[in-house]
Amino acid sequence: MPVVTVKHxxxxxxxxxxxxxxxxxxxxxxxxxxxxxxxxxxxxxxxAEVQSNNANIVAACTVVNPGSFDNHLTVHGSDVxxxxxxxxxxxxxIVKALGI
Numbered sequence: 001m002p003v004v005t006v007k008h009x010x011x012x013x014x015x016x017x018x019x020x021x022x023x024x025x026x027x028x029x030x031x032x033x034x035x036x037x038x039x040x041x042x043x044x045x046x047x048a049e050v051q052s053n054n055a056n057i058v059a060a061c062t063v064v065n066p067g068s069f070d071n072h073l074t075v076h077g078s079d080v081x082x083x084x085x086x087x088x089x090x091x092x093x094i095v096k097a098l099g100i
Contacts, residue, residue, distance in 0.1 A: 002075070003028040004039045004095070018100055020046070025095045031077040031087040035095065037070050042099035048073045053092040056081035061095075073097070
């Protein structure tokens with residue numbers, strides 16, 4: 001279970017339709033873990049980006065069912081400090097998500 005701490009929330013106004021929220025959060029995650037939209041204070045996630053705080057870990061994420069109610073993102077991390085990339089254990093990351 002990832003530990004997520006929301007640091008900043010920005011409202012992005014739109015000319016038509018509903019305003020979007022941009023959420024900036026810190027997370028303690030492991031390779032293959034999921035972060036739910038409600039963990040970030042959102043109803044749904046449209047797009048997200050994950051960056052590792054460790055220079056030896058390459059992090060990425062996949063938004064599952066973008067725009068669906070209470071969806072989630074799956075975090076992927078690879079430890080590239082050795083000669084062969086391996087799945088990362090637990091690591092600190094910055095999560096940036098766009099949703100409502």
